Amino acid sequence: MFSSILYGPPGSGKTSVFSLLKRYFNGEVVYLSSTVHGVSEIKNVLKRGEQLRKYGKKLLLFLDEIHRLNKNQQMVLVSHVERGDIVLVATTTENPSFVIVPALLSRCRILYFKKLSDEDLMKILKKATEVLNIDLEESVEKAIVRHSEGDARKLLNTLEIVHQAFKNKRVTLEDLETLLGNVSGYTKESHYDFASAFIKSMRGSDPNAAVYYLVKMIEMGEDPRFIARRMIIFASEDVGLADPNALHIAVSTSIAVEHVGLPECLMNLVECAVYLSLAPKSNSVYLAMKKVQELPVEDVPLFLRNPVTEEMKKRGYGEGYLYPHDFGGFVKTNYLPEKLK
Numbered sequence: 001m002f003s004s005i006l007y008g009p010p011g012s013g014k015t016s017v018f019s020l021l022k023r024y025f026n027g028e029v030v031y032l033s034s035t036v037h038g039v040s041e042i043k044n045v046l047k048r049g050e051q052l053r054k055y056g057k058k059l060l061l062f063l064d065e066i067h068r069l070n071k072n073q074q075m076v077l078v079s080h081v082e083r084g085d086i087v088l089v090a091t092t093t094e095n096p097s098f099v100i101v102p103a104l105l106s107r108c109r110i111l112y113f114k115k116l117s118d119e120d121l122m123k124i125l126k127k128a129t130e131v132l133n134i135d136l137e138e139s140v141e142k143a144i145v146r147h148s149e150g151d152a153r154k155l156l157n158t159l160e161i162v163h164q165a166f167k168n169k170r171v172t173l174e175d176l177e178t179l180l181g182n183v184s185g186y187t188k189e190s191h192y193d194f195a196s197a198f199i200k201s202m203r204g205s206d207p208n209a210a211v212y213y214l215v216k217m218i219e220m221g222e223d224p225r226f227i228a229r230r231m232i233i234f235a236s237e238d239v240g241l242a243d244p245n246a247l248h249i250a251v252s253t254s255i256a257v258e259h260v261g262l263p264e265c266l267m268n269l270v271e272c273a274v275y276l277s278l279a280p281k282s283n284s285v286y287l288a289m290k291k292v293q294e295l296p297v298e299d300v301p302l303f304l305r306n307p308v309t310e311e312m313k314k315r316g317y318g319e320g321y322l323y324p325h326d327f328g329g330f331v332k333t334n335y336l337p338e339k340l341k
Contacts, residue, residue: 001025001058001060001087002087002108002109003081003086003087003088003089003107003108003109004088004089004090004108004109004110004111005066005090005091005092005096005100005105005108005109005110005111006089006090006091006092006111006113007091007092007093007094007095007096007110007111007112007113008093008112008113008114008115009093009113009114009115009150009151010093010151010153010154011116011148011150011151011152011153011154011155012113012114012115012116012150012151012152013113013116013152014091014113015064015091017062017089017091018031018062018064018089021060021062021089025058025060025087026058027052027057027058027059027060027087028048028052028057028058028059028060029059029060029062030045030048030059030060030061030062031062031064032045032061032062032063032064033063033064033065034063034064034065034066034067034068034069035064035065035068039069039073039076042061042063042073042076042077043076045059045061045086046061046076046077046080046085046086049061049080049085049086050080050085053083053084053085058087059085059086059087060086060087060088060089061086061087061088061089062089062090062091063077063088063089063090063091064090064091065091065092065093066090066091066092066099066100067092067093067094067099067100071101074100074101074104075101075103075104077104078101078103078104078107081104081107081108082107088108090108094258094259095258096110115149115150115151116150116151116152117150118145118146120152121145121148121150121152121155122141122145124152124155124156125141125144125145125155125159128155128156128159129141129159132159132160132163134159134162134163134166134171135169135170135171136162136170136171137170137171137172137173139172139173140171140172140173140175140176143173143176144158144159144162144176146221147180147221149221149223158180161179161180162175162176162179165179166179190220191217191222194213194216194217194220194222195217195226195227195230197209197213198210198213198214198217198227198230198273199230199234199238201213201277202231202234202238202273202276202277203234203238203281205277205278205281206277207273207274207277207278210273210274210276210277211270211273211274214227214269214270214273215266215270218262218266218269224257224261224262224265224266224269225254225257225258227269228250228253228254228257228269228272229254231250231253231254231269231272231273231276232247232250232251232254234250234276235247235249235250235251235276236285236286237283237285237286238276238281238282238283238286239276239279239280239281239282240281240282240283240284240285240286241282241284241285242279242280242281242282243279243280246275246276246279249272249275249276250272250276253268253269253271253272256268257269295340298337298338298339298340299337299338300337301335301336301337301338302315302316302317302318302319302320303316303318303319303320303321304318304321304335305317305318306318307319
């Protein structure tokens with residue numbers, strides 16, 4: 001068994017691994033949560049691991065939400081993982097490269113957990129409804145799966161709420177919406193319609209409309225990361241060189257969304273949408289890209305090729321190339337292939 005970092009979105013099954021480890025790991029298994037337990041509790045487990053290792057026994061520390069520990073707290077684990085006092089299995093919803101110290105990261109394998117598919121969630125829902133003895137219309141099942149957004153924990157919590165509210169009753173879509181609000185109106189078609197309206201509103205320099213479509217998409221369950229990605233694309237495609245800073249703003253917004261999450265990251269998204277809406281527009285980057293994509297692939301001119309061997313020099317590689325910095329930073333030369341000049 002190797003030390004590892006389980007990285008994935010909420011409800012993807014990371015914490016459920018603990019139940020399997022507890023059942024099958026040949027040794028002692030301890031669960032700690034970084035949101036509840038502090039360094040003192042962690043150190044006690046590490047000492048226990050040292051003692052067990054002396055007798056040839058193993059201890060597995062399952063540390064939930066390791067990203068909640070600061071760098072100094074994480075460093076406490078490093079030497080014990082290195083010596084094999086413990087097998088560390090830690091979970092995080094954040095990118096390990098950003099939130100885990102390199103010394104610890106280099107001693108662990110990263111295991112990636114994906115968001116559960118609708119098919120996976122439906123299987124979980126079917127089993128849970130049998131256990132809870134809940135009678136759901138098919139439309140309600142699909143709405144709950146869609147509402148859960150790939151999160152099994154969210155799905156089970158929703159089912160528990162439905163079970164408590166509608167015991168001994170066949171649950172309809174109207175019942176569900178009364179309980180949870182709008183869970184059915186945002187279809188795949190709506191996803192593309194609202195995204196299109198959002199982009200076109202920014203392109204048309206209408207911040208009010210852009211913010212409206214943005215906020216409503218989030219309210220109906222849209223992934224904020226999808227919106228952030230669309231704004232990064234928009235910054236190059238529709239603003240481009242008219243305001244190069246727009247790309248920095250959009251990328252920074254995407255990073256903020258990853259770090260902050262909902263509901264607060266909505267402010268970051270709105271700020272970026274307003275900036276892009278009010279920015280001057282140019283599609284010159286997009287047009288240049290499309291024009292080049294229509295051209296055939298031509299040979300690179302010899303004078304632009306790097307003469308890394310004597311044979312290449314004999315063949316004329318690099319011959320005639322003028323280094324711009326030796327000429328005041330600019331040389332009037334056509335760098336395109338011969339057929340495109």
